[in-house]
Amino acid sequence: MALPGERFHVLAQLEHLQSKYTGTGHADMNRHEWVVNQHRDTRAFQMSHPGMNTYIAVVENESRARTRFNLINRMIQPCGPPPEKNPLDDYRFATYKNRLxxxxxxxxxxxxxxxIDWYPWGEEAFKKAKESNKPIFLSVGYSTCHWCHVMEKESFENENTAKILNENFIAIKVxxxxxxxxxxxxxxxxxxxSGHGGWPMSVFLTPELHPITGGTYFPPDDNRGMLGFPTILNMIQTEWKKEGDNLRKRGEQIIKLLQPETASGDVNKSEEVFQSIYSHKQSSFDSRLGGFGGAPKFPKASDLDFLIAFSSADSCGDKSKESTTMLQKTLESMADGGIHDHIGTGFHRYSVDGEWHVPHFEKMLYDQSQLLATYSDFxxxxxxxxxxIKFVINDIFKYMQKISHKEGGFYSAEDADSLPKNDSKEKMEGAFCVWEKEEIKKLLGERKIGSADLFDVVADYFDVEDNGNVPRSSDPHGELKNKNVLRKLLTDDECAANHYLTVEELKKGIEEAKQILWEARTKxxxxxxxxxxxxxxxxxxxxGLVKAYQATEDVKYVERAEKCAAFVRKYLEENGELKRSVYLGGEGNIEQGHQNMKAFSDDYxxxxxxxxxxxxxxxxNEYLEKAIELQKTCDQKFWSGNGYFISEQADEGVSVRMIEDQDGAEPTATSIASNNLLRLHDILENDEYREKANKCFRGASERLNKFPIALPKMAVALHRWQNGSTTFVLVGQFESELLVEARRRLNEKLIENLSVVHIRSENEIGASGPSHNAMSQGPQPAVYMCKGFACGLPIRSIDALDKLFNKL
Structure with a gap:
């Protein structure tokens, strides 16, 4: 990012107020930057900083400014023309109060x-802002965001606040x-x-969509020296009338500063990059409870996947054993903790404490999918x-089945908030998942396991306490008073011994109790x-499902993966291009969005x-052929010369295209694409793929060399590029005994930087490369193993295959 001079000042749009109101939030700036890296919402942050306000900070020097800006380098995709009118729109508009x-x-x-007279993001809103010369209030969130719900209730449903917004701003919801x-x-x-971020995100823009000022959650009233949302609205509309031209100029300067860097350079040896990331994770590892750092704790899959790659790398020596130990402690602690929904299955977003105990109860599909892959690879x-670990794999799968469409797609997320009872008026976080002790006791009644009361065993097993097991520090609003978040503190052996049971008796009793509690919870x-x-x-x-199949050899996982792929083909692809999303309509039908939105680089x-x-x-072959086709389209739409833009060409609304450079809750498109390119090279022997991957690494060289912890997934791809892949070429009829056994062995063992090529005949796409084509013309069946850039002799017997895999 181009920053002029040794000192860069983000201009304060409300300069006369800055010195008076910039006291909140800056003491914990480093923590807030880390928080944004995790893509967290604002709940845990609000525990220490209620009433987050907006501030435009003065950045002290170029390097610090660069660090802050690069935390989330992002971009905008064009919206296109307004959608054609739907005949149902008049009816729907009459049903609701605004355009949404x-x-x-x-x-x-x-x-x-x-x-509020909300507009969706699009030309209608932009045109209205320019014609009326009103600033834009942009509110960004998502449907399962706890603090988005809070701000809606406090401010967006308030008639007086809505009047201020409607009269002085163009309000856009995204x-x-x-x-x-x-x-x-x-x-x-x-x-x-401001040094922090989260959702809801609240940003004020000029009619040209350039930033004026912004923040996250705003409280409804002035409180303890913090400005309430109506006060902020009145101040900004007053300032706009006085200093509109200056705010426009400053907004233009800010947009220019958000331009992505295009520098390209040499990358350090992957061993150096690996060691740097590993040292960072080792220094922050919680040896008692697993995970990294203190509260809040996130099950960040990209970091865990890096440690799996580190543990499987031949070059990491004894440290690979230490890495495996860290992984095991973390994955087992997560599985035992309250972040894991022991009754409803699946994992919550993160824990607000350092013990994996009290979660933020939201559940995200992208977490389930990535953790399924992580547990499977481990x-x-x-x-x-x-x-x-095998139990957890199946547990995540069960949850994913619960959020499935009948035709194979998966829904996005489940909210943290719900009504405690059917006649309740207010939603509470975690209400669907937590338990009072007496409620459990009543449900389990007089049931026995052996000579023990089932309730006593369950209370011991899941840490159920009389007054609840949630400490006040983890529940600042008192929503979980007298409630229990179920977690395991004892091993099965310890709990069984406490109640004079065998482990088998214990497991049977716990499963019976879980089923009873689940049936009660569904009511x-x-x-x-x-x-x-x-x-x-x-x-x-x-x-994730493919990796679960590899880990368990249970075909239900790969069959479900194919069903999902078929869903994407049917509903999320058109004329060889992907769409971003579709929606559940009436009677379970699939509906397209009004804007029929194009996909982004991460979708590809x-x-x-x-x-x-x-x-x-x-x-x-159909999967390989489609991957090649989509890679070509991805390159055409998003390739920057040294990475992948987030979106296609920018429209008149936003003049910036940016490249994401942080593997957060989800990995970046460039991190995944660089590994995809290397895999395609392994299969097709086309050096253009490898060269393009190299350009990705060179484009991220500053990040990989100086702050590689930001890109753990790309670091794994870099290791593949510098050290070469292990490629198995399977030639012959798919169901031949040799090839069936080879595939079983390949699923059984996690092999560093593995690629697999399947060739039934010399005319197949996998045989398009020169060496693979030569293999296709030899006696069949045969298995070849290529390491780096050299291939071994063909293996034609199961005995020889055994010897090969025993050496790996």
Whole structure:
């Protein structure tokens, strides 16, 4: 990012107020930057900083400014012309209070009855702002965001606040999951300006969509020296009338500063990059409870996947054993903790404490999918010996099945908030998941396990306490008073011994109790389900399911992956191009959004990865061919010369295209694409793929050399590029005994930088490269192993195959 001079000052739009109101939030600036890296919402932050206000910070020097801005380098995609009119629109508009009633996004529909004259992101809103010369209030969130709900109730449903907004601003509401480009651009500004970020994101813009000022959650009233939302609205509209021209000029300067860097350079040796990331994770590792750092704790899959790659790397020596130990402690602690929904299955977003105990109760598809892959790869890494890990794999799958469309797609998320009872008026966080002791006791009644009361065993097993097990520090608003968040503090052996049971008796009793509690829980009011189906997250699910199949050899996982791939083909692809998302309509039908939104680079990169994963285990050419086709389209739409832009060409609304450079809650498109390119090179022997991957690494060289912890997934791809892949070429009829056994062995063991090529005849696409074509013309069946850039002799017997795999 181009920053002029040694000192760069983000201009304060409300300069006369800055010195008076910039006291909140800056003491914990480093923590806030870390928080944004995790893509967290604002709940845990609010525990220490209620009433987050907006500030434009003065950045002290170029390097610090660069660090802040690069935390979330993002971009915007064009919106295109307004959609054609739907004949149902007049009816829907009459049903709702504002234009959001015409949208498909669950988040936008949540705000369709606000008294605010909301616009969706698009030309109608931009034109209105320019014609009226009013500043824009941009509110960005998502349907399962806790603090988005809070701000809606406090401010967006308030008639007086709505009057101020409607008279003085053009209000635009954006679903960040539907429009990640909009979200990431303005979040980059908010983080750079204030040192923290989260959702809801609240940004004030000029009619030209240039930033004025911004923040996250605003309280409804002035309180303890913090400005309330109406006060901020009045101040900004007053300032706009006085200093509108100056604010426009400053906004233009800020947009220019958000331009991505295009520098390209040499990258350090992958061993150096690996060691740097590993040292960072080792220094922050919690040896007692697993995970990294203190509260809050995130199950950040990209970091865990890096440690799996580190543990499997031949070059990491004894440290690979230490890495495996860290992984095992973390994954087992997560599985035992309250972040894991022991009754409803699946994992919550993160824990607000350092013990994996009290979660933020929201559940995201992208978390389930990535953790499914992580647990599966760890199971293979450790020789498939841990039945508890296998149990978690199936547990995540069960949850994913619960949020499935009948035709194979997966819904996006489940809300943290729900009504405690059917007649309750107010939603509470975690109400669907937590328990009072007496409630459990009543449900389990007088049931026995052996000579023990089932309730006593369950209370011991899940840490159920009389007055609840949630400490006040983890529940600042008292929503979980007297409630228990179920977690395991004892091993099965310890709990069984406490009640004079065998482990088998214990497990049987616990499963019986879990079923009883689940049936009771289904009678509670359910949390909101975001039924949007996003291409990138379908793709992550496909990859996770394929890895679960490799880890367990249970075909239900790969069959479900194929069903999801078929869903994407049917509903999320058109004329060879992907769409961003589709929506659940009436009677379970699939509906397109009004804007029929095009996909982003992560949709393409993740989908190509999923297709290559399917090809690896199934050998079906259709998956490889589609991956090649999508890679070509991805290159045409998003290639920057040294990485992948988030979106296609920018429109008149936003003049900046940016490249994401942070593997956060989801990896970056460039991180995944660089590995995809290397896998395609391994299969097709086309050096253009390898050269393009090299350009990705060179484009991220400053990040990889100086702050590699930001790009752990790209670091793994870099290791593949510098050290070479291990490629198995399977030649002959797919069901031949030798090739069936080879595939079984390949699934059984986690092999560093593995690629697999399937060749049934010399005319297949896998035989298009020179060496693979030569292999296709030899005696069949045969297995070849190529390491780096050299291939061994063909293996034609199971005995020889055994000897090969015993050496790996």
């Amino acid at each position: 009633g015409l949208e498909k996004s669950p988040y936008l529909l949540q705000h369709a009855n606000n008294p 679903d960040r999951e539907e429009r990640p480009d909009v979200d990431k651009l303005y979040m980059a500004f908010v983080v750079a300006a 199971h293979r890494l450790t020789g498939k010996k841990n039945e508890n 509670r009011p359910s949390p909101h389900l975001d039924s949007k189906m996003v291409t990138a997250w379908q793709a992550l699910a496909i990859s 990169a993740f989908m190509i990865q999923g297709l290559l994963d399917l090809y690896t285990v199934l050998g079906k």
